[in-house]
Amino acid sequence: MNSWERIRTIIGKELRQVLREPRLRVMIIVPPVVQLLVFGFAVNLDVDHARIAWSDADRTPESRALRDAFVSSGYFEINSSAGSEDAVRDYLDGGGGIAVVRILPGFARDLLRGSPAAVQILVDGSNSNNANLVSGYANRIAASFRQRPAPALAAPRVWFNPELKSRYYFVPGVLMNIITLITLMLTAMAIVREKEIGTMEQLMVTPIRPFELILGKTLPFVAIGLFDLFLVTAAARLVFGIPFRGSPLLLLGASLLFLMTTLGMGLFISTVSRTQQQALMSSFFFFMPAFMLSGFAFPVRNMPALAQWISYANPQRYFIEVLRGVFLKGSDASVLWMQLAAMAALGVAILGASTMRFQKTLD
Amino acid sequence: MSFTRTWAITRKELLHIVRDRRSLVMALGVPFLLLLLFCYALSLDVDRIQTCVYDQDRSPESRELIERLAASRYFDIVQNAANLREVDRAIVSGSAMLAVVIPPRFAARLLARHPEPVQLILDGADSNTASIAQVYALNVVSAFAAERFHVSPSVDPQLRVWYNSSLVSRNFIVPGLVAVILMIIAALLTSLTVAREWESGTMEQLLSTPLRPAEIVFGKLAAFFVLGVADAIIAIAAAVWIFDVPFRGSLLFLGAATCIFLFGAFSWGIFISSIAGSQLLAYQMGLLSTFLPAFLLSGFIYAVENMPLPIRMLSYIFPAKYFVTILKASFLKGVGLEVLWPSVVFLSIYAAAVSTLAVRKLRTEVA
Numbered sequence: 001m002n003s004w005e006r007i008r009t010i011i012g013k014e015l016r017q018v019l020r021e022p023r024l025r026v027m028i029i030v031p032p033v034v035q036l037l038v039f040g041f042a043v044n045l046d047v048d049h050a051r052i053a054w055s056d057a058d059r060t061p062e063s064r065a066l067r068d069a070f071v072s073s074g075y076f077e078i079n080s081s082a083g084s085e086d087a088v089r090d091y092l093d094g095g096g097g098i099a100v101v102r103i104l105p106g107f108a109r110d111l112l113r114g115s116p117a118a119v120q121i122l123v124d125g126s127n128s129n130n131a132n133l134v135s136g137y138a139n140r141i142a143a144s145f146r147q148r149p150a151p152a153l154a155a156p157r158v159w160f161n162p163e164l165k166s167r168y169y170f171v172p173g174v175l176m177n178i179i180t181l182i183t184l185m186l187t188a189m190a191i192v193r194e195k196e197i198g199t200m201e202q203l204m205v206t207p208i209r210p211f212e213l214i215l216g217k218t219l220p221f222v223a224i225g226l227f228d229l230f231l232v233t234a235a236a237r238l239v240f241g242i243p244f245r246g247s248p249l250l251l252l253g254a255s256l257l258f259l260m261t262t263l264g265m266g267l268f269i270s271t272v273s274r275t276q277q278q279a280l281m282s283s284f285f286f287f288m289p290a291f292m293l294s295g296f297a298f299p300v301r302n303m304p305a306l307a308q309w310i311s312y313a314n315p316q317r318y319f320i321e322v323l324r325g326v327f328l329k330g331s332d333a334s335v336l337w338m339q340l341a342a343m344a345a346l347g348v349a350i351l352g353a354s355t356m357r358f359q360k361t362l363d
Numbered sequence: 364m365s366f367t368r369t370w371a372i373t374r375k376e377l378l379h380i381v382r383d384r385r386s387l388v389m390a391l392g393v394p395f396l397l398l399l400l401f402c403y404a405l406s407l408d409v410d411r412i413q414t415c416v417y418d419q420d421r422s423p424e425s426r427e428l429i430e431r432l433a434a435s436r437y438f439d440i441v442q443n444a445a446n447l448r449e450v451d452r453a454i455v456s457g458s459a460m461l462a463v464v465i466p467p468r469f470a471a472r473l474l475a476r477h478p479e480p481v482q483l484i485l486d487g488a489d490s491n492t493a494s495i496a497q498v499y500a501l502n503v504v505s506a507f508a509a510e511r512f513h514v515s516p517s518v519d520p521q522l523r524v525w526y527n528s529s530l531v532s533r534n535f536i537v538p539g540l541v542a543v544i545l546m547i548i549a550a551l552l553t554s555l556t557v558a559r560e561w562e563s564g565t566m567e568q569l570l571s572t573p574l575r576p577a578e579i580v581f582g583k584l585a586a587f588f589v590l591g592v593a594d595a596i597i598a599i600a601a602a603v604w605i606f607d608v609p610f611r612g613s614l615l616f617l618g619a620a621t622c623i624f625l626f627g628a629f630s631w632g633i634f635i636s637s638i639a640g641s642q643l644l645a646y647q648m649g650l651l652s653t654f655l656p657a658f659l660l661s662g663f664i665y666a667v668e669n670m671p672l673p674i675r676m677l678s679y680i681f682p683a684k685y686f687v688t689i690l691k692a693s694f695l696k697g698v699g700l701e702v703l704w705p706s707v708v709f710l711s712i713y714a715a716a717v718s719t720l721a722v723r724k725l726r727t728e729v730a
Contacts, residue, residue, distance in 0.1 A: 023640070027647050034651060042674045043665050045407075045491040051668065066518070092525055093698050095688070098668075116519035125527035126695045128535045129407050129491070130666055135522050136498035142520035155480040156497050159454055161487030164497075169490040181650075189643050197563070276642045277555055281389040284551055289400060297664075298405040299492055301413060301460075307404040321457065328488045329455055 006208050010216025014190065018220065032178045032228045033235060039174045040240045043297075044166045047133045051097035053080040055088065060108035066119070066145055070101065075137045092124050098134055099123045111146060160328045168243075171236050172323035173296030176316060178232055179255065180262050180291070183225045185283050187266030191217055192279040210359040218263045222256075229255055245330030254322045254340060260347030261315035268354035271361045294320050315346045364577050372574065372582025376556070380586060390552060390590055394544050394598035401540055402606045407532040407664075409495040410437050415459035417444040422470035428481070428507055432463065437499045454486050461485055461496050473511060526695040537608045538694035539663035539687040541598045541621075545591055545628055546657035546683060553587045553632025554649030557725070558642045576725035580718065584629055591625040602694075611697030617689070620707055624686040627714030628653065631682075634721040637728060657683035662691075682713045 018024050054070075056063050070076045082091040088100050102120040110117035121138050125131045161168045194200040203213065233251075236242040265286060273279035292298065293307060294316035300308060311317045318339040325331030325339075333340065380387055414432065418425050432438045441459060444450045453459040464482040472479050483500050485493040527534045560566035569579060599617070602608045632649060639645035659665060660674070661683040667675055678684050685706035692698050700707065 021641075021644075023644055027644060031647060031651050035655065038655065038659055038674070042659050042670045042678075044669045045665065046494065047666075047669060093692070093696050094702050095692075111518070118519050118521055121520055121522050123522065123524045125524040126535055126691055127662075127666055128527055128532045129664075130669075131524060131527070132409075132495060133498065135524070136495075136502070139520050139522065140498075140501070142518045145518045156483040156485060156501065158485045158487040158493060158497070161490055161493070164487055164490045164494050166490050169488060185646075186643070189646075193643070275383070277383060277386050277552070277559070280551055280555070280642075280646055281386045284547070285389055285392070285396065289396065292400050292405055298407065299489060301411075302406045302408065303404050324488050331455060335456055 003209070003212055007212045007216045007219075010208065010213060011219050014217060014220040015223075017190075018224070028182075028224055028228065029231065032182075032232050035178060036171070036174050036232050036235050037239070039170050040167050040236070043170050045129055046164065046166050047130050047137075048075055049077045050075060050099070050130070050134050050137075051079045052076050052134075053082040053088070053091050053097055053100040054078045055082050055100060055102045057083075057105045058103045058107040062108035062111050062146075063103045066103065066107075066142070069141055069145055070138075073137065073141050075134075075141075088122065092122065095124075097124075098127070098130055099138065101138065167240055168328055169324075170297065171240065171242050172320060172327055173294070175229065175232050175236075175323055176258075176294065176296065176319050177291060178228050179225050179258070180287060180316065182228055183221050183259055183262040184266045184269075184287060185280065186224070187218055187221050187263055188269040188273065188279040188283050189276050190221075191267070191270035192273050192276050196275055211355070214267065214355055214358060218267070221263065221266075222259055225259055225262075226252075226255065242327060244327055246326030247332065250333060250336070251323075251326050254319065254326070254336075254343065257340060257343040257347050258315060258319040260351045261343065264347065264350030264352075264354045267358050268350070271354065271357050290314050290316050293317070296320055312342075313346070315343050315350075318343045318346075364575065364581070368574055369578045369582045369585070372579055373585040376583050376586030377589065380552075380590060386552070390548060391593060391597065393547055394594055394601060397540055397544055397547075398537065398598065398601050398606060401536050402533055405536075407491065407536075409492050409499075411439040412437055412461055412492070412496045412499070413441045413459045414438045415442040415444055415450060415453040415462040416440055417447065417450050417462065417464045419467040420465050420469040424470035424473055425465045428465065428504070429463070431503055431507055432500070435499070435503055437496070438503075450484065454484060457486065457488075459486070460489070460492060461500060463500070476512070478508075533606070534608055534695065535691075536664060537602045537606060538690040539661065541595060541602070541690055542624070542661060542683050542686045543654070543657050543663060544594055544598050545621075545625060546653045548587070548591055548594055549628045549632040550646065550649035550654045552590065553583075553629045554636045554639070554645045554653075555642045556583050556587070557633060557636035558639050558645035561640055562642055577722045580630070580633055580721050580725060583633055584626070584718070587629045587632070588622075588625055591629060592622070595621045595625070608694060610694050612693030613699050616699045616703075617693045620686065620689045620693075620703075620710065623707065623710045623714055624682060627682050627710060627717050630714065630718040630721050634717060634724055637721065637724045653683075656681040657687075660684060661687040663687050682710055685709050 054067055056067070071078060080091055080096055082088045082100055091097065091100060100122040102122065104118060104120065107117045107119070119142050121135065121142070123131045123135050158164055194203065233244070237244060266283070269279055269282045269286065273282055293303070293311050293314055300311055300317060303311070321339050322336050325336050416429055418429060429440070433440050442453055444453065450462045450464060454462055462484040464484065466479045466481070469479060481504060483497065485497055487493050560569065603610045631653065635648045635652065636645045639648055657663065660667065660678040660681055667678050667684065670678070688706050689703050692703055
């Protein structure tokens with residue numbers, strides 16, 4: 001039996017182990033799709049039809065016209081008319097809506113007289129992101145009410161995502177998350193499982209060499225990772241109509257570079273863990289901060305300088321930039337070469353170091 | 364159900380937890396890790412938006428507009444482009460989020476009161492930052508226009524922000540984090556507990572003793588409960604004292620609600636663990652059914668009100684949504700049982716139902 005045959009035997013064994021169990025078969029397909037659907041449908045930082053209360057103490061045609069201006073903007077939906085001070089408090093305390101607009105008596109009088117008519121806008125700041133957007137919209141509608149229109153001085157143009165859909169922003173992150181979870185955690189747990197139930201010793205007395213064992217153990221997960229990459233990309237295109245503007249070949253190449261880093265980490269974790277429990281906890285401790293600091297939802301440019309420096313050593317950061325570039329911007333390698341080079345360097349370093357460590361722990 | 368036998372299981376589980384030093388340290392470290400990340404590194408607050416300017420006019424008027432942008436704390440002018448290709452490059456490579464392109468003859472046409480609009484080009488790949496940046500940039504430009512054309516607004520909107528007046532995203536994220544932390548423990552520790560016994564064959568040994576299924580479930584539950592309470596205390600204390608998140612509600616009420624939530628969440632972990640059979644599968648199922656909904660469908664960061672109806676309905680079956688509501692209201696709004704009783708009732712029903720389910724499941728496995 002030559003080296004390649006031994007590797008093939010291990011790959012065959014791993015794939016059989018994963019694929020013969022019906023529940024595990026389901027796990028390769030269902031979680032990625034569920035994650036994609038939940039992220040695509042649920043994760044949304046946009047605000048439209050924000051529920052607000054409208055409290056009108058003026059009751060004039062002018063105050064009703066302002067109400068119409070709010071409703072017809074499409075940003076707001078009025079679901080209550082909290083009148084008293086207490087009603088306003090109950091409304092916001094109970095989470096009935098995100099804001100209360102109060103028109104004080106004398107609104108129409110001031111408006112007709114030409115002195116600025118005051119409108120109170122009370123916003124629930126507990127979701128700061130929504131509060132920011134809602135107060136911005138409310139401000140703009142109120143300020144432009146009954147105003148001699150000034151000539152438009154700005155023409156905003158949004159590139160890559162003209163409707164500013166959150167979905168476009170999040171789906172690349174889902175892809176990265178799924179690939180990392182599958183390759184990193186499954187690799188670490190699959191190796192530690194052999195240690196935990198004692199079959200690692202049995203493998204070691206066979207003629208297989210550590211290097212062959214590593215390849216045999218990781219290649220099946222590369223295949224599963226790439227399969228999920230394809231599955232999620234296809235689902236993102238078909239279900240959500242996420243644009244794919246770059247080259248599929250570039251995506252494949254970048255994914256292979258990225259896989260070197262996750263498989264390397266998975267191998268490393270397997271060398272420092274005795275039980276699957278430990279492997280799980282350790283990979284979580286590595287994975288969670290790396291994911292959070294990757295910029296998948298929280299932009300890297302908002303981070304303090306130290307965190308930004310650290311993120312240069314985070315392969316996930318580069319991969320997410322590549323994914324966004326390839327999906328949304330249609331970037332090619334001439335724009336993304338730095339990210340690709342960084343992933344290649346990190347991949348070689350991480351995979352090399354953990355392979356060495358893995359061989360040492362086996363001896 | 365015998366107390367002695369249940370206690371024996373609890374002691375055995377506690378020993379497992381204490382002996383695996385690394386997992387214990389990590390389990391207690393989860394709150395610190397997440398709080399550190401969310402308090403120091405991660406923020407949804409949009410300021411210092413990297414802005415690229417291409418001024419084709421170079422008049423006093425165009426310079427004034429640019430200075431207004433630069434003076435606002437929301438914009439940080441990082442590049443003065445010399446041509447449109449540079450603008451294009453800055454947005455595509457992501458070095459700028461916003462590009463402001465001022466047309467030639469901007470000043471002349473402004474004075475003739477027929478202005479040609481300034482182009483604001485935004486990188487929509489980051490949709491959230493782009494929409495907030497757009498609001499800010501439009502505000503700066505329209506204030507400039509209003510002054511130029513001597514238009515004064517007829518309505519004066521007076522904005523008041525309640526509960527989180529400085530609109531810091533940390534105050535809004537950290538309270539919900541407590542629910543996420545507890546769900547992580549449920550997914551990473553509790554969901555493995557029965558699966559491990561099946562996998563290593565010790566379940567058969569346990570079942571050959573006089574132990575009843577209910578005693579196994581509640582014994583294990585009690586052990587993880589201790590860990591969960593410790594994590595909750597660490598998280599809440601650190602949030603209030605180290606990270607200065609305001610706490611305006613009643614600690615007693617929040618403590619009671621936390622216990623009810625823990626009971627339900629960990630029962631679910633044990634239930635999954637008994638149906639999964641292997642640790643790998645148990646973990647995957649745990650992640651999907653506890654951590655993911657706690658992160659995404661609970662209103663922790665992403666407002667449930669903005670989701671489409673089917674997803675909103677789905678979010679109602681996960682306990683994390685109710686607990687996050689309780690946490691946010693306790694921290695920021697200072698309300699108690701009088702407002703939050705529906706959430707408490709749901710958490711109690713959920714806890715009772717899931718723990719019964721877990722015991723039933725184990726009983727059928729035994730039979």
